Amino acid sequence: xxxxxxxxxxxKAHALARAIAALATPLAETRRRPLQIMEVCGGHTHTIFxxxxxxxxxxxxxxxxxxxxxxxxxxxxxxxxxALSIARNPAVIFATFGDAMRVPGSHGNLLQAKADGADVRxxxxxxxxxxxxxxxxxxxxxxxxxxxxxTMPSTALTILQAQRExxxxxSLFCNHITIVPTMRAILDCKDLALDGFLGPGHVSMxxxxxxxxxxxxxxxxxxxxxxxxxxxxxxxLWMVIKQIxxxxxxxxxxxxxxxxEAGNAQALAAVNEVFELREFxxxxxxxxxxxxxxxxxxxxxxxxxxxxxxxxxxxxxxPQACQCAEVLKGMIKPKQCRVFGKxxxxxxxxxxxxxxxxGACAAYYxxxxxxxKEPPAxxxxxxx
Amino acid sequence: xxxxxxxxxxxxxxxxxxxxxGVLLPAFHNPWLATLEDQARLPLAELAAHGDRLAFTTDSYxxxxxxxxxxxxxxxxxxxxxxxxxxxxxxPLFLSCGLVIEEGLALSELTRIANSMGRAxxxxxxxxxxxxxKVVERGAADRLFINTSGIGVVPAALDIAATRAQPGDAxxxxxxxxxxxxxxxxxxxxxxxxxxxxxxxxxxxxxxxxMRAACSDIHCLRDxxxxxxxTVLNEFAASSGVCIRLREASIPxxxxxxxxxxxxxxxxxxxxxxxxxxxIVPGDCADAxxxxxxxxxxxxxxxxxxxxxxxxxxxVILSTTIGGDRVVDMLTGDQLPRIC
Numbered sequence: 022x023x024x025x026x027x028x029x030x031x032x033k034a035h036a037l038a039r040a041i042a043a044l045a046t047p048l049a050e051t052r053r054r055p056l057q058i059m060e061v062c063g064g065h066t067h068t069i070f071x072x073x074x075x076x077x078x079x080x081x082x083x084x085x086x087x088x089x090x091x092x093x094x095x096x097x098x099x100x101x102x103x104a105l106s107i108a109r110n111p112a113v114i115f116a117t118f119g120d121a122m123r124v125p126g127s128h129g130n131l132l133q134a135k136a137d138g139a140d141v142r143x144x145x146x147x148x149x150x151x152x153x154x155x156x157x158x159x160x161x162x163x164x165x166x167x168x169x170x171x172t173m174p175s176t177a178l179t180i181l182q183a184q185r186e187x188x189x190x191x192s193l194f195c196n197h198i199t200i201v202p203t204m205r206a207i208l209d210c211k212d213l214a215l216d217g218f219l220g221p222g223h224v225s226m227x228x229x230x231x232x233x234x235x236x237x238x239x240x241x242x243x244x245x246x247x248x249x250x251x252x253x254x255x256x257x258l259w260m261v262i263k264q265i266x267x268x269x270x271x272x273x274x275x276x277x278x279x280x281x282e283a284g285n286a287q288a289l290a291a292v293n294e295v296f297e298l299r300e301f302x303x304x305x306x307x308x309x310x311x312x313x314x315x316x317x318x319x320x321x322x323x324x325x326x327x328x329x330x331x332x333x334x335x336x337x338x339x340p341q342a343c344q345c346a347e348v349l350k351g352m353i354k355p356k357q358c359r360v361f362g363k364x365x366x367x368x369x370x371x372x373x374x375x376x377x378x379x380g381a382c383a384a385y386y387x388x389x390x391x392x393x394k395e396p397p398a399x400x401x402x403x404x405x
Numbered sequence: 406x407x408x409x410x411x412x413x414x415x416x417x418x419x420x421x422x423x424x425x426x427g428v429l430l431p432a433f434h435n436p437w438l439a440t441l442e443d444q445a446r447l448p449l450a451e452l453a454a455h456g457d458r459l460a461f462t463t464d465s466y467x468x469x470x471x472x473x474x475x476x477x478x479x480x481x482x483x484x485x486x487x488x489x490x491x492x493x494x495x496x497p498l499f500l501s502c503g504l505v506i507e508e509g510l511a512l513s514e515l516t517r518i519a520n521s522m523g524r525a526x527x528x529x530x531x532x533x534x535x536x537x538x539k540v541v542e543r544g545a546a547d548r549l550f551i552n553t554s555g556i557g558v559v560p561a562a563l564d565i566a567a568t569r570a571q572p573g574d575a576x577x578x579x580x581x582x583x584x585x586x587x588x589x590x591x592x593x594x595x596x597x598x599x600x601x602x603x604x605x606x607x608x609x610x611x612x613x614x615x616m617r618a619a620c621s622d623i624h625c626l627r628d629x630x631x632x633x634x635x636t637v638l639n640e641f642a643a644s645s646g647v648c649i650r651l652r653e654a655s656i657p658x659x660x661x662x663x664x665x666x667x668x669x670x671x672x673x674x675x676x677x678x679x680x681x682x683x684x685i686v687p688g689d690c691a692d693a694x695x696x697x698x699x700x701x702x703x704x705x706x707x708x709x710x711x712x713x714x715x716x717x718x719x720x721v722i723l724s725t726t727i728g729g730d731r732v733v734d735m736l737t738g739d740q741l742p743r744i745c
Contacts, residue, residue, distance in 0.1 A: 022660055022663055072727050074729050119741035132738075144595075145595070149595075251729075
């Protein structure tokens, strides 16, 4: 398949893995611990597990630390409760991305609300939700807006489209979040053991590379904005480690085929038109982070579900047993959390990171909880 | 008869009689059904001629839309039950058909579906010999639900079971995975995706006969329906206490299915199939089995996709296209498309 198979070439992957091992091994020996590189984005976590990249790299030299970039995972319980309260309103058709259906609030999730009679519909884009609103003029359609800067422009453009068409039965329950303040919050942790970052490729397609400059300049950590195919990730990892080896701290762009240096001006303009920063936003596992979420501007209040519907708007503390924050900061591995695989499983997630397939704990649980020995020779299969 | 099904068609009176005689009897036509007794009476001697054990199975079918590219709910209901019988090595012989119809269903649609059921049964020499029809009020069912049960006969001494996979065995898949799952997603019109993918809904009986001719000791055989190939292989690994190692690069997939999966964040190993099987056979007859499968129209794309090892027991491990390894686990609930 074109545009993906080129980035999955096994020979190139192994050559990169060897180059990474050669660079990282002496650095790890000096530090007496593996280099810890955080992939910020949940999509990266997914690729690492789906293609088994961890097993290609020497454990003693490099470790992936799985970052906070899974927007579904970090949605706090209070916001899910608010979503459930809107969805249970009989006048409402509640439209959501699929993987948000399983995220637990304090009392159940959207799948259960649907089973109980709420009209919850899975959509693939906010424009699909707007189409539902057009087709159901007598109902209120609420779109569960989630995600980082990657999905923000499409939500903003949908609102502008709704306004142009004077559609009045459509609104957003806005939970969009921004990645940069959260990276800063992680960098400010005193026990931090991170050596560098794989920057979020799709967020950067919108915001560009410059917002990460402070990480290199102030916190002295290298950042490489990375694509999502296996070779993208391996090449980016090599670039981060090369910076460490050469004593450099810069923001580099591996994903040049998608990410323009200054981002996408039109997308940013739409986002700025519709959204403004909230003073604080609550993250599951990380707590409240300054200026880490957006809300709709007052002039778009007619499309704001938080204005149209009364929601409980309660803060609900994360379960105490969860150690999501420590996992997110790279202080422990998912398997070291006291509830991992016991009270907290993908069937009944307690913590943020077990919620979506992009969450570090869910990925560990699904793909990595059993040590896989070296594969036996498969060379005989298939026969010629 | 009116152009749509009404409550009267389930009432047991003239309208129901007309439905049975006008639609179902002609569609299924066979001497057992034609007597219109309350039960079909099956000749034991004929059953015994085929083997020494009865295989008996039941399944209910619900799908939206009722008709989709490549098949319809009727063909699905017959092939599904035939395949559940056939993977034991049994010859499928007699089927029942229970219809739960929502009032308002077009008679023409029901007729097409019934004809499709009859055709699918006859193609493997099976007969639909007994049935039941209920009509429910609008909203009480989603247009049409079908239950089919089936009886087949297992040849003497044949022992195909999920517990029989052994180290050294080969894992075979009968063709391209995921076509049915993606065809249904596209037919529901929920995706702004266009791709020419047809459901693979098909009887596997003929293919299994050809496989048995090539290898008299097939260890495990199962059709990969809901939960896909990954679920079946996990069942084999758990029941047999072995490890199944797959090679991603050998798994046959249509480009359009791969593309749709990439876009939606779905894993083709978990997509539903309705005419694909997974087999575990002794390593030394794997080539002969695949050769025989490829010579049959249902198995043209058959391939060896991996092998059975001793450890780690109970796991399915995939060697990925780029040379990494990962565990292929059972699924938690349905696959949900990812946000970005």
